[in-house]
Amino acid sequence: MKKYNVGIIGATGMVGQRFALLLSKHPWFDVKVVAASPRSAGKKLKDAIGSRWAMTEPMPESIADLTVMDATADVEKIAKEVDFVFCAVDMKKDEIRALEERYAKAECPVVSNNSAHRGTPDVPMVVPEINPEHIEIIKAQRKRLGTKRGFIAVKSNCSIQSYVPALHPLRKYGLKNVLACTYQAISGAGKTFETWPEMVDNLIPYIGGEEEKSENEPLKVWGKINGDVIENAQAPNITTQCLRVAVSDGHTAAVFVSFDNKPSKEEILEAWKNFSGVPQELKLPSAPERFLHYFEEDNRPQAKLDRMLEGGMAVSIGRLREDKQYDYKFVCLSHNTLRGAAGGAVLLAELLAAKGYFD
Numbered sequence: 001m002k003k004y005n006v007g008i009i010g011a012t013g014m015v016g017q018r019f020a021l022l023l024s025k026h027p028w029f030d031v032k033v034v035a036a037s038p039r040s041a042g043k044k045l046k047d048a049i050g051s052r053w054a055m056t057e058p059m060p061e062s063i064a065d066l067t068v069m070d071a072t073a074d075v076e077k078i079a080k081e082v083d084f085v086f087c088a089v090d091m092k093k094d095e096i097r098a099l100e101e102r103y104a105k106a107e108c109p110v111v112s113n114n115s116a117h118r119g120t121p122d123v124p125m126v127v128p129e130i131n132p133e134h135i136e137i138i139k140a141q142r143k144r145l146g147t148k149r150g151f152i153a154v155k156s157n158c159s160i161q162s163y164v165p166a167l168h169p170l171r172k173y174g175l176k177n178v179l180a181c182t183y184q185a186i187s188g189a190g191k192t193f194e195t196w197p198e199m200v201d202n203l204i205p206y207i208g209g210e211e212e213k214s215e216n217e218p219l220k221v222w223g224k225i226n227g228d229v230i231e232n233a234q235a236p237n238i239t240t241q242c243l244r245v246a247v248s249d250g251h252t253a254a255v256f257v258s259f260d261n262k263p264s265k266e267e268i269l270e271a272w273k274n275f276s277g278v279p280q281e282l283k284l285p286s287a288p289e290r291f292l293h294y295f296e297e298d299n300r301p302q303a304k305l306d307r308m309l310e311g312g313m314a315v316s317i318g319r320l321r322e323d324k325q326y327d328y329k330f331v332c333l334s335h336n337t338l339r340g341a342a343g344g345a346v347l348l349a350e351l352l353a354a355k356g357y358f359d
């Protein structure tokens with residue numbers, strides 16, 4: 001596979017730091033550019049991040065001395081230096097939407113972690129094991145943007161990365177009603193216990209905008225391309241509550257589900273065991289060997305024990321049982337800054353590279 005030069009926009013942040021670690025060992029992608037706000041621009045990355053480095057592994061030497069560019073002022077310069085960028089910035093939604101379009105229009109593809117373009121009908125929102133075919137909408141998007149190479153592709157919100165993969169292989173039984181309560185780690189807010197001490201021994205029953213995303217985004221992921229847009233799926237009916245909990249990394253979801261045609265417990269376990277997608281078929285470098293792992297033990301999955309399963313790219317499931325109100329209930333877990341953010345975006349970029357979208 002050809003090597004690609006990449007940029008990390010938002011390199012000083014929580015997700016940006018994850019990108020830096022993942023890409024430092026990547027066989028296809030070389031980080032040539034790091035960018036962030038004007039506050040960091042002009043400094044060496046290691047100085048711009050300073051004490052905000054939140055990873056357990058040290059900062060990769062290959063990027064520590066790169067000079068941080070200005071994500072907004074240097075768009076055209078960055079676009080000339082790289083084949084595509086990863087983007088994870090904390091800015092206003094309309095500013096992010098405009099910034100990502102500027103990169104795309106400068107013929108620099110954007111693989112984004114931000115939510116700004118998730119609702120744009122010709123922007124694919126991809127979980128590579130679930131809806132890899134949605135990248136075909138890029139042709140229509142390029143037509144709208146007037147670009148040859150440039151486009152925007154996004155990954156979904158981290159909250160849905162635990163329960164949508166578990167529900168996906170069960171769609172053949174007709175998903176009718178889904179209730180999901182998520183218990184989300186503080187790194188999802190770009191924080192650690194040092195930077196958010198109020199979260200020690202605490203739970204906050206509100207994460208702005210998260211329930212709306214958790215209920216709507218699965219319907220786009222399960223949607224279909226129709227002409228120049230992706231049309232959302234009509235079912236299932238999803239309701240959620242999203243809570244912030246005192247966990248460093250790893251989002252857990254407690255899920256209740258009803259079907260049109262209720263499967264047996266064995267059929268559900270079989271569907272999870274046999275599920276595999278395009279990333280596994282193509283043997284993409286970041287793809288887990290098995291996407292879904294079922295634990296028989298009653299006290300699993302646990303955030304601390306299981307979030308790093310298959311490099312943090314697999315989803316752990318447990319406690320499948322029948323329910324009095326719904327057909328079944330179960331619990332699932334995924335690593336929010338790996339599968340749920342930087343890792344999921346790197347896997348999406350690998351899919352796009354393998355399919356020739358960066359050439």
Ligand SMILES: NC(=O)c1ccc[n+]([C@@H]2O[C@H](COP(=O)([O-])OP(=O)(O)OC[C@H]3O[C@@H](n4cnc5c(N)ncnc54)[C@H](OP(=O)(O)O)[C@@H]3O)[C@@H](O)[C@H]2O)c1
Binds near residue numbers: 010072340
């Ligand atoms: N954390 C997660 O688990 C997670 C999961 C999925 C999606 N996301 C999304 O990813 C994005 C980043 O999240 P995060 O947790 O990494 O946030 P974060 O730790 O707060 O980092 C924010 C990044 O944005 C940069 N930034 C802020 N204002 C900017 C500006 N005006 N121009 C250019 N860059 C600017 C910051 O640069 P400076 O250091 O220079 O200020 C920093 O690099 C958000 O959209 C978030 O919703 C996060």
